Amino acid sequence: MFSIFSGGIRPAHRKKATARLAVRPMDKQPVQVILPLAGSGDAVPVPLVTPGDRVRVGQKLTEPAPSLASVHASVSGTVAAVEPRQQLRGGSVLSVVIDNDGKDTPVASPTWRRVEKDAPPASLRPGELADIAAQAGLTAMDGTGRSLAQLLRAAMGKTEALIIDGTEPEPYVTARRHLMADRPEAVLGGVRLLMQALSLPRAVLALEGSQYDAVAALRGYLPLRGGDIALRLLRDRYPQRAVVQEEGRAVFSVCAAAALWDAVYQGKALTHRIVTVTGSAVTRPGNLLVPIGTPISDLIREAGGWKEEPVRLVAGGPMTGAAQFELTAPVTGETCALLALTAADLYPAAQPEGPCLRCGRCVDACPVGLAPLFLRLYAKSGQWEALKREHITACTECGACAYVCPAHLRLVHSIRVGKRRLSETADGREADHEEA
Ligand code: SF4
Ligand code: SF4
Structure with missing residues (x-):
């Protein structure tokens, strides 16, 4: 299953600035969050709130649709607007804008059955797990924005192998590594829930050898051999073809696994995510736990502001991320990183295009x-x-x-x-x- 593939590259890691920094919450909460209502696909969900409404953390702002996860308030406060707003991937999307009251008042209870922490995954039906994923607004958290519930339903009965992707092959990004190192129980518990959803007895969790602290944390909860979850260490390489989707194989990110565990056992909707904020242009790089909808200007502030004017600002990894020209667009469930790069960082160095050399x-x-x-x-x-x-x-x-x-x-x-x-x-x- 993990045979060496042809192609791929081995870019420099550039992860040193955040590799050893544990996840930290924001020192100052965002004054306002902007929650885009559409994820992937063309469907546009109908908002359940209007300007002036009071909302609590975890409150549903849209109903889930077949191809779209529902969206939840990530802070408590008052709806300031429901209108199109600029997105990290370009263009504008209908969004709910919430003025944060700073109280983080949670909803009284989730809209799905909350399960006791010691209840085994087998006590949940596969269909119920997909329903919880839909109600909790879970996405694949792999950069695509696809609905986790839809992916699970599509894979049920058709999947022979489950792979959980903990790899982070793009330079700079360390968010997954720290999720696994800091919350191994939630990650492994989430993997078992995904196994239950797909009626599979085993799963493989793929990591890179350089994520040694995550490997050590996960190994602490797994038997050396013969367990239901096997750790597989891949050599560092970009892209990691060993974890691509193929017929009969389902691949989910470790972030989605942990988010499913949070939804099932903690009754939490998808409201926060870990974002690596780094690059030579920021003063204090780090892995931040961020309310979804936080404008990227707030992330720059949390990272201590500019040490040097960036030449390029990228939302996501340097290979697949989107260049940013303003600081107003918000973090989504798919935003793994914000990179503020100087001329020395540029990856590859910004150079004018030359003629194709036919070098192959x-x-x-x-x-x-x-x-x-x-x-x-x-x-x-x-x-x-x-x-x-x-x-x-x-x-x-x-x-x-x-x-x-x-x-x-x-x-x-x-x-x-x-x-x-x-x-x-x-x-x-x-x-x-x-x-x-
Ligand atoms: S961007 Fe497309 S064409 Fe280029 S290496 Fe990757 S898969 Fe191949
Ligand atoms: S110079 Fe031409 S052949 Fe060589 S890598 Fe670039 S596009 Fe490919």
């Missing part, structure tokens, strides 16, 4: 076996049939090709634009005119 390094680096140089060429020249023939939709946008390209070509950007234009053309919609 991008082809060697691609873990999916694509030819990125041709994808760029065809996207730029609008050759849609050629893009299909070259399997552009199989690209995971991992960024490995751009990382190794000696000509500094913006390969991932071209591929993204090519994919979007291809789907617009297939739907008969008019293609946009962004340069590929």
